[in-house]
Amino acid sequence: MSVSSFVSPVIDAFGAESTTNTTEIELIESLARRYGAPFLMLDCDIVRRQYHALKEALPGVVLHFALKPLPHPAVVSTLLAEGASFDLATTGEVELVQSLNVPADxxxxxxxxxxxxxxRDALDYGCTVFVVDNINELEKFVAYRDQAEVLVRLSFRNPNAVSDLSKKFGCTEQGAYAIIARAFELGIKVKGLSFHVGSQxxxxxxxxxxxxxxxAVIRGVSSQGLPALxxxxIGGGFPVSYDDTDVNIYSFCAPIREALAQLPATVNVIAEPGxxxxxxxxxxxxxxxxxxxxDGETWYYLDDGIYGSFSGILFDHGHYPVDALYWQGERFPSVLAGPTCDSIDVIAETIMLPKLNNGDLIVGRMMGAYTSATATEFNFFKKAQIIVLNEFVRDESLAPVVALEI
Known part of the structure; x- marks a missing residue:
């Protein structure tokens, strides 16, 4: 049996009956005894499940995992083995995939x-496809026009997204035509277009x-006699549920599939899920x-907090389902605070929890994106270690594999 089968659905942070089962409790207790808290359990079986669910929902679309929400070697290795491609944005991310022997293509x-x-760092590795959204950026590629190709990023504002990524990046449709025309003059190949409608x-x-x-732009470019795109x-932003709301990704992507079917047959579609x-x-x-x-509430001070694994509360507008590992019994108004001396370091207020003792464990769910990646060691509290589960595909009859990330 794989460890992922132990992991329960999201725990309601507001006092609904928990679904944590005995086997998971035993696993968490065992890891806590061995490694000490705080820690993060990274289950590679769930990474595989999510990747294949999106592949099924977007058939024919090449998925490039965006490293920034969780740039962990086990995630990269797991996805590479499943056939995924990768979306890079920094030299550090280039160095990570290169160290794990990800083919540059x-x-x-x-x-x-x-x-x-x-x-230059990306080209030295062998990554040759880049994104631009303005003429200034395009002109940086004059020196590399024999090596690099570019995608022109368009902006489609989405203020209802958790993060409207078209606010900071992207050009208008007319701007795209201007960039493509200028690229033709400079001898820089424009491979295609890109966009990101926003996170969540x-x-x-x-x-x-x-x-x-x-x-429309793709067809317009061809009609103007410019090289075909x-x-x-289509970027990322595909939603996941942080509460008990059901998000069926196959149904969600149905209108996307219909729209993609209208593109010229010569256009290859890629995406950047993270x-x-x-x-x-x-x-x-x-x-x-x-x-x-x-003030009538019990404040519980944890050894992880806003400056650590719960950094997404500030940086990602995150609201993570949290509960006590032992959730049974009467609940009382409580506050969960982090360990630092800063008063902003509060994870959850007016949360209903059972009476806890020092040393008791608190479990947070849906903690894979923009948590460890944005955590700090403020006040010299060390970041939570990551414990990797099910990194290697194996016979289901074998016991769970647990590997500590050093």
Missing amino acids: KTIHTHPIKRDRDI TLDADKYVHAINRCD EVLD RFIVAPAMTSVASVMGQAER
Whole structure:
């Protein structure tokens, strides 16, 4: 049996009956005894499950995992073995995939604004596809026009997304025509178009609109006698549920599939999923290191917090389902605070929890995206170690494999 079969559905952070089962409790207790808290459990079986679910929902679309939400070697190795490609944005990410022997032709570099050395580092590795969204950026590739190809990123604003990524990056449709025409003059190959409708996009019509507008640009470019565009990158932003709301990714992607079917047959489609692949794959475990009664509530001070694994509360607008490992019994109004001396370091207020003792464990779900990746060691509290589960595909009759990330 794989460890992923032990992992329960999301625990309601507001006091609904927990679904943590005995086997998972035993696993968490065992890991806590062996490694100490805080720690994060990264289940590679869930990474595989999420990848294949999105592959099924978007048949024919080449998925480039975006490293930034969880740039962990086990995630990269797991996805590489499943056939995934990768989306890179920094030299550090280039170095990570290179160290893990990811073939360079399975990567693209999608940061719209780059230093010259960023371009050179990627090209030295063998990554040759880059993203631009303005003439200034395009002209950086004059020196590399015999090696590099570019995608032109368009902006489609989406203020309802958790993060409207078209606010910071992307050009208008007319801007795209201007960039493509200038690239032709400079001898730089434009391979295609890209967009990103924003993180945690709950409305598939945002993708449909962007695909349709890009389709118009692709056809318009050909009608103007410019070289045909070969690629459309539809970005990421595919939603996952942080509560008990059901997100059926196959149904969600149905209108996206319909829109993609209208593209010219010569256009290859790629995507850059990040959060969808890894958010459900990591669970946090922290321990109570102290407590106090304040204004009728019990404050529990944990050894992990806002400056650590729960950094996504600030940086990612995150709301993670948390509960006590031992959830049974009467519940009382409580506050979960982090370990640092900063008053902003509060994970959850007015949360209903059973009475806890020092040393008791608190479990956080959906902790794979923008948590460890954005954690700090402020106040010299060390980042939670990552414990990797099910990294290697194996016979299901074998016991769970647990490998400690050093």
